[in-house]
Amino acid sequence: MATSRRKSSRTNMQRRVAAVLGPPSDRVLMVELLKEMHHIVLDTADELGVSANDRRRALRLAEKDSKRLRPSQATLQPSQGIVGLLAQWRRDRRYLRPDGTPRVLSITGKGATFETLARKYVPNLPVSELADMICENAEVTRLKGDKLALVGSPVMITPKTPEITLASLVLRFRRLAETIVHNAAIPAHVKGTGRFERIVTGALSDKDFLTFSQSVRQQLQDLCDRVDAGIKQPTHTGKVREKGTTCGIGLYVFRDDGNIG
Numbered sequence: 001m002a003t004s005r006r007k008s009s010r011t012n013m014q015r016r017v018a019a020v021l022g023p024p025s026d027r028v029l030m031v032e033l034l035k036e037m038h039h040i041v042l043d044t045a046d047e048l049g050v051s052a053n054d055r056r057r058a059l060r061l062a063e064k065d066s067k068r069l070r071p072s073q074a075t076l077q078p079s080q081g082i083v084g085l086l087a088q089w090r091r092d093r094r095y096l097r098p099d100g101t102p103r104v105l106s107i108t109g110k111g112a113t114f115e116t117l118a119r120k121y122v123p124n125l126p127v128s129e130l131a132d133m134i135c136e137n138a139e140v141t142r143l144k145g146d147k148l149a150l151v152g153s154p155v156m157i158t159p160k161t162p163e164i165t166l167a168s169l170v171l172r173f174r175r176l177a178e179t180i181v182h183n184a185a186i187p188a189h190v191k192g193t194g195r196f197e198r199i200v201t202g203a204l205s206d207k208d209f210l211t212f213s214q215s216v217r218q219q220l221q222d223l224c225d226r227v228d229a230g231i232k233q234p235t236h237t238g239k240v241r242e243k244g245t246t247c248g249i250g251l252y253v254f255r256d257d258g259n260i261g
Contacts, residue, residue, distance in 0.1 A: 007068075016185035040261035044169065047260065048162040075167035081122035082134055082156045087228060088117060089150055102150040104143060107131050114148050133159070153221075172250060199254075213253050220251045 024030045038059070045055045089095045089102050094112045097103050105114045108127060115127045122130055131148060134140050137159055139152025158164055176197075183194040204212055227249055 017181060020185050020187055036261060043260040048166055072167035072170040075163060076171060078122050078125055079156060079158050085117045085121040086138060086156060104147050104149045107146045107148060175250060209255060216253060
């Protein structure tokens with residue numbers, strides 16, 4: 001059913017894009033650009049240790065895969081669930097002290113406990129395993145008496161494995177592509193309805209880039225915190241998902257090192 005809905009949505013988008021842009025006028029250039037895009041995919045896989053045979057196999061399978069499964073979603077679900085868990089721990093009055101700081105939570109038990117949050121956001125992982133994972137990848141500390149303390153920001157550091165790294169890239173690439181194509185389908189005379197998407201570029205030396213990347217970090221984090229405070233986190237309780245479509249913003253600092261593509 002989900003695949004059918006995606007196919008219908010994709011067809012509708014194709015019609016809107018075609019109505020605004022028309023068909024490609026330079027087929028040779030379009031093929032060269034798609035080849036360049038494939039180079040980015042292949043080089044990224046190479047950097048992550050995927051063998052040449054598996055890289056070629058993935059491209060062959062993509063051509064004839066009608067189901068369009070999204071393994072990236074299942075791969076990233078625990079990490080994304082933890083983000084929601086940390087956000088509620090930091091904002092929900094049931095999990096806060098009178099001064100507004102996050103309470104120390106018992107790992108197991110009913111009520112305002114870590115287990116209650118875990119069952120809401122990451123129900124497919126054992127609570128003990130999730131506690132270990134969150135202590136390793138977020139600013140959470142295990143205390144005596146099987147308790148946890150949120151001691152810093154609610155930022156989740158994604159575990160570093162080739163699979164999770166590639167799944168994260170797939171997710172970001174899909175979302176950026178959807179935003180760019182969505183905006184391309186809006187007629188030029190229609191103003192103020194597109195999704196914000198902008199890249200600011202310049203040329204910096206190695207030293208200046210290091211200074212720049214550090215100087216904008218807090219500004220970008222502050223913006224993310226404001227958006228995070230005003231957007232509802234999805235839950236994964238195994239029941240029918242609440243109405244709504246996942247949405248948000250993506251921010252990143254880049255440097256065109258020339259290593260990929």
